[in-house]
Amino acid sequence: xxxxxxxxxxxxxxxxxxxxxxxxxxxxxxxxxxxxxxxxxxxxxxxxxxxxxxxxxxxxxxxxxxxxxxxxxxxxxxxxxxxxxxxxxxxxxxxxxxxxxxxxxxxxxxxxxxxxxxxxxxxxxxxxxxxxxxxxxxxxxxxxxxxxxxxxxxxxxxxxxxxxxxxxxxxxxxxxxxxxxxxxxxxxxxxxxxxxxxxxxxxxx
Numbered sequence: 001x002x003x004x005x006x007x008x009x010x011x012x013x014x015x016x017x018x019x020x021x022x023x024x025x026x027x028x029x030x031x032x033x034x035x036x037x038x039x040x041x042x043x044x045x046x047x048x049x050x051x052x053x054x055x056x057x058x059x060x061x062x063x064x065x066x067x068x069x070x071x072x073x074x075x076x077x078x079x080x081x082x083x084x085x086x087x088x089x090x091x092x093x094x095x096x097x098x099x100x101x102x103x104x105x106x107x108x109x110x111x112x113x114x115x116x117x118x119x120x121x122x123x124x125x126x127x128x129x130x131x132x133x134x135x136x137x138x139x140x141x142x143x144x145x146x147x148x149x150x151x152x153x154x155x156x157x158x159x160x161x162x163x164x165x166x167x168x169x170x171x172x173x174x175x176x177x178x179x180x181x182x183x184x185x186x187x188x189x190x191x192x193x194x195x196x197x198x199x200x201x202x203x204x205x
Contacts, residue, residue, distance in 0.1 A: 015058045017065045022057070026064075030057050048082075051075040055082035076100045079117035091118045092126040092200040094193055096133035109136040116140035126200045128192050144203065146195040148188070157195035159188040170194055174202075 012021040034056065041047055048056075055072070062070040072083045077093070080103065096112045104111040112133035119125035119141040126144045129137055137143055147153035160169030160180075167182045170191040183194055 011054065011057070014054060015061055017061065017067060022061055026061060027057070030060055049075075052082040055085070059086065074118060076103055077118060078104055078111075078114035080114075081118070084117065088118065088120045090123055090126070090200045090204045091120050092196045093118065093137070094128050094196050096129045108133040112136040113140055123203050126196055126203060128196045144199055146192065146199055148192055148195075155195055155199050157191050159191040162186070172198060174199070 012027060015022040074081045074083050093115050096108045104114045109132045112129060113136045116125060116137045124142040124144045127137055128146045130147060130150060134145060145153040146155040146157060148157050155172060155174040158171040160171060163169050163182055167184055168186050170181055170183060172179045172195050183190055
């Protein structure tokens, strides 16, 4: 397990509960407990990736901390991602780009279909995808679409520019309901990401 957790400071910052990093004691305990499993997988020529090991650590820590909810960021995304071991109550795909094509597909539509597998069973998938990628996701699951440029989107996001040196303004419109918020993440693309995040939270109820 040492190979996977060689940068312990980085690992601990990636797994937090209530803003507190994963305790060193817990990390040592998990590493010791997981070691026999890793050895068995190596013997079967099925050694997990660093991200898969990190995901296992995170899920165990969240379970032992008895959290009300946990936010997991995917690696490659889709049905083969380590986080697919969890049944989500809400999921989001911010956008679709040509990445991990050797695993997910050679076109945005193919990648979108694979990433649609992160959708929860009982709620729509929230996404900022557009064009053929959005249509491909709709073929696979129910969708709530978020967009800055498409008027037919379920949620429309507008970037309002800087309000001061460290914050920008965004506006979101959904079903006649309007919301304004100030973000400390600057840039027009952050408005889209924030819209996806807010709608994902709202979809939980």
